[in-house]
Amino acid sequence: MLAHLIAAMPEQALDAAVRAALQLVTGTYGLAVLDAARPEAIVVARNGSPVVLGIGEREMFVASDAAALVRHTRSVVYLDDGEVALVRADGYETATLDGGPTAKTPSTISWTSEAFDKGEFAHFMRKEIAEQPEAVGRTLSGRLEPRFQTTHLGGIELAAHELLDIRRVKILGCGSAYIAGAIGAHLIEQLARLPAHAEPASEFRYRNPVIERDTLYIAVSQSGETFDTLAAVQEVKRKGGRVLGIVNVVGSTIARECGRGIYLHAGPEIAVVSTKTFTCTAVALALLAIHLGRIRDLSTAAGSRLLAALAALPGQIDGIIAREAEVAHLAKRLVACEHAYFVGRSAGHAVAMEGALKLKEVSYLHAEAYSAAELKHGPLALISPETPTVAVIPRDDLYTKNVSTIEEIRARRGPVLAVTHPGDLPAAVDAAFAVPASEPELDPILLNIPLQLLAYHVALKRGCDIDKPRNLAKSVTVE
Numbered sequence: 125m126l127a128h129l130i131a132a133m134p135e136q137a138l139d140a141a142v143r144a145a146l147q148l149v150t151g152t153y154g155l156a157v158l159d160a161a162r163p164e165a166i167v168v169a170r171n172g173s174p175v176v177l178g179i180g181e182r183e184m185f186v187a188s189d190a191a192a193l194v195r196h197t198r199s200v201v202y203l204d205d206g207e208v209a210l211v212r213a214d215g216y217e218t219a220t221l222d223g224g225p226t227a228k229t230p231s232t233i234s235w236t237s238e239a240f241d242k243g244e245f246a247h248f249m250r251k252e253i254a255e256q257p258e259a260v261g262r263t264l265s266g267r268l269e270p271r272f273q274t275t276h277l278g279g280i281e282l283a284a285h286e287l288l289d290i291r292r293v294k295i296l297g298c299g300s301a302y303i304a305g306a307i308g309a310h311l312i313e314q315l316a317r318l319p320a321h322a323e324p325a326s327e328f329r330y331r332n333p334v335i336e337r338d339t340l341y342i343a344v345s346q347s348g349e350t351f352d353t354l355a356a357v358q359e360v361k362r363k364g365g366r367v368l369g370i371v372n373v374v375g376s377t378i379a380r381e382c383g384r385g386i387y388l389h390a391g392p393e394i395a396v397v398s399t400k401t402f403t404c405t406a407v408a409l410a411l412l413a414i415h416l417g418r419i420r421d422l423s424t425a426a427g428s429r430l431l432a433a434l435a436a437l438p439g440q441i442d443g444i445i446a447r448e449a450e451v452a453h454l455a456k457r458l459v460a461c462e463h464a465y466f467v468g469r470s471a472g473h474a475v476a477m478e479g480a481l482k483l484k485e486v487s488y489l490h491a492e493a494y495s496a497a498e499l500k501h502g503p504l505a506l507i508s509p510e511t512p513t514v515a516v517i518p519r520d521d522l523y524t525k526n527v528s529t530i531e532e533i534r535a536r537r538g539p540v541l542a543v544t545h546p547g548d549l550p551a552a553v554d555a556a557f558a559v560p561a562s563e564p565e566l567d568p569i570l571l572n573i574p575l576q577l578l579a580y581h582v583a584l585k586r587g588c589d590i591d592k593p594r595n596l597a598k599s600v601t602v603e
């Protein structure tokens with residue numbers, strides 16, 4: 125349709141014809157238009173979906189993601205919504221839809237091209253799980269301030285007195301980004317004693333949300349291109365709210381729209397499912413929670429304790445991944461079943477949600493996450509010997525409550541696999557994986573790692589296409 129509309133425009137020059145046609149259409153697009161009779165130029169345009177230009181040596185590239193350009197060039201230009209570019213081998217010009225020229229400054233991609241190879245690994249998902257110790261190290265790098273028992277977050281561009289005025293925190297994201305936000309909300313509430321809540325950006329944007337002056341909005345997106353999250357950011361800004369981005373891809377649309385925030389520096393994530401960026405997002409939110417906390421009532425002793433625990437995470441994650449064979453063994457118990465529950469309480473519920481999401485995405489096994497506390501209010505009816513439950517049971521204040529839940533499941537002959545901490549396990553558990561203890565606030569980050577490996581090994585045993593699960597895309601740039 126659009127190709128015909130462009131061809132029907134009276135304008136002779138291709139860029140003018142594309143601009144004229146786009147003034148007549150509504151909707152989301154990332155376009156590349158080529159005239160077969162004049163192949164020396166490509167006209168690209170964006171509205172909602174990402175378009176990035178790569179600047180090479182007497183050559184130019186066009187892509188929807190900077191990751192596609194890394195093997196060719198490091199110098200890129202991101203188009204903004206409503207912009208059109210005329211691209212030739214020797215350069216480019218950008219303009220608005222009505223033809224007014226726009227000025228662009230190229231950015232440099234810092235990722236290396238090796239990051240785009242699987243190397244010794246069979247799948248990018250497995251490689252990215254293995255990369256987590258280094259990725260978390262980079263998220264933490266330069267941000268721990270042991271001298272003042274706090275964290276340094278230059279990119280948030282909010283002075284202490286502005287942070288002190290915040291009364292509430294709202295975290296927005298989709299899928300795993302939303303779930304990492306739920307872990308972050310728990311951290312912020314515990315450490316900064318601020319009411320904090322995560323909500324799917326895809327819901328928030330459609331419900332005419334109340335935007336408050338003293339709420340800090342945080343948009344979480346590894347790609348920085350998720351359309352629903354971007355729309356939520358724009359809604360917050362339209363109504364005068366303040367929003368920070370927690371994003372992996374430098375220069376991406378959400379990062380630019382927010383203008384301030386925390387970059388993950390996790391390196392490129394190629395597998396469709398998020399693993400290292402989930403972990404790094406939770407770590408970035410922990411850094412922010414400590415920062416907000418130390419401006420309020422979090423003591424210097426608590427600050428030191430948490431900084432030491434953050435610094436220990438890369439080594440602890442490495443230790444968990446080294447025990448992959450134990451998780452692969454647990455995976456055997458899930459391979460043949462059709463349904464599984466994942467349960468946990470408090471931040472452990474968010475860990476269960478992420479474990480279930482990962483399993484669904486890569487193994488196509490139906491997995492449902494439920495609050496362990498809510499199980500008795502309905503879902504217990506479905507527990508049977510054929511429906512295993514993965515229980516997230518840290519040795520925290522809620523441990524005995526979680527043990528009661530496990531006993532309720534066992535009383536219905538439901539198999540239970542636990543992800544927990546070292547120590548004696550309740551007799552009712554069929555099998556368990558123990559992660560090293562961190563500080564209780566940071567435990568969810570470590571408890572999630574074996575669940576990533578669990579999803580991977582179940583999918584492997586079920587012969588699934590792990591890096592490209594059916595029906596899913598890495599960047600969801602549509603509504």
Ligand code: F6R
Binds near residue numbers: 299353
């Ligand atoms: C889960 C997954 C998706 C994304 C979601 C948001 O493994 O990959 O649920 O988390 O589409 O993506 P980003 O973080 O790019 O906004």
